[in-house]
Amino acid sequence: MKRLTALAVAAVATVALAACGTTEEPADENSATGGDPITVTDERGVEVTLDGPAVKVGATEWNVVEYLVSLGIQPTAVSDVKGFQTWDNSVQLDDSVTDIGTRGEPNLDTLAPLGLDVMFVTDSLVEGAVEQIEDSGVPVIVMNGGDATDPIGHMWKNVDLVAEVTGTQDAAADLKDQFDTTLAEAKEAVAATDLAGTPVAFADGWDTGEAVTVRPFTSGSQLGAILAELGLPSAWEDVEGVEGDAVYGLGQTDVEGLTKLPEDAVFWYIGGADESDVYADTLADNAIWQSLQFVKDGEVERLPDGTWMFGGPAAMTQFIDAVVAIAEGS
Known part of the structure; x- marks a missing residue:
């Protein structure tokens, strides 16, 4: 148990250090203009192209918020910050994070002026919300919250997507190595x-x-x-x-x-x-x-x-x- 806890603490410590700057730091601190363009296909089948790795990132779902912090990216905008801090204390948000309302219906008046490079959402938003966010000039990437046929694999699929968009693939690889080690040692301990x-x-x-x-x-x-x-x-x-x-x-x-x-x-x-x-x-x-x-x-x-x-x-x-x-x- 002590070994597992140490691994978990090490992972969090790595995140805390990385929070000052991503592992693969974009050239521009304020917008996705550093590096080559990035194109990903979201769960709608829609291609989303960014000028470079996203820095100012928003998320409505808490799993994505956690992915971002774990990858060394402090999100700019998060839905229901208080709720996140209550239900998920595995990572810590900076005080600078802007609360953009509920997970199902973000507040567009709060969101629009933030100048986000990208917004991650799930398909659980109220009807028309995705289109309204896009109309405000913010690229939207829609993700599935889960997949009961392969829940762990889907978690890593989502982590990898977020890493690709933010240019933090190396951090994602390290995160997976740490997790796999923790899981293997835990399996042996339980056995x-x-x-x-x-x-x-x-x-x-x-x-x-x-x-x-x-x-x-x-x-x-x-x-x-x-x-x-x-x-x-x-x-x-x-x-x-x-x-x-x-x-x-x-x-x-x-x-x-x-x-x-x-x-x-x-x-x-x-x-x-x-x-x-x-x-x-x-x-x-x-x-x-x-x-x-x-x-x-x-x-x-x-x-x-x-x-x-x-x-x-x-x-x-x-x-x-x-x-x-x-x-x-x-």
Whole structure:
């Protein structure tokens, strides 16, 4: 565990040093005018051409924000800065970052004067938002938030795209090497514990006021894929009625649905941004919850807050370290 933590700290330290300037620094500090033109094709199939590596970059989705900081680029514009800082503490934003509103609908009045070289978004924006950003003179690159058929591979596909646009391919290669080392060492560490091979039901959840909704992270989710790489299969795979969506691998069930989980499963979850805990608090007196084998056996774990479940290599390293800590304490 100490070795893994050291690697993670080293990665963050590398990011902090790189934040003063990218690994492959563009010639112009204010616009994408240094180097040769860059042309990429986004998820729409649209070709986007920049004059050179982008320096002033904006992003609506937090995974891209994390990619940028990890690659040594402090974004100029970020949607919901406070939310990002609450949900993803794997990297740190500078105070100079401009908040441009919600992730689904950025504030164009705030965004337009920033003179961005490029804006990264996903297809979850409100209708017409992409076109409005482009009409303001900012090139837009649309990315998919995930791919349940290959969640880890898709994460690196997105990282590589951001690196190409910002001229930080060397930093991306280093990031992947660090991550691969962390993952390999974590797999070996978990294999040496009693937890090895145990099916894990990972979820988050919330109280709707009428009932507790459970959101399973299936094997198609990024976290589910990481767990599988560590030798911890998804406990949701054989649960009738639980199917992950095509992008994020997320399902939906309720407390009663948890009774369908295998008896040898453990249950792990992430808490809410408001420090609420539906599993420890709301369900404390729920007869169905209390009857579950993993509850009776004390095999319920809340992972550290601030680990963004849909994040990049930095957040996934946090998750891996948390899994190893649980495994070695089992």
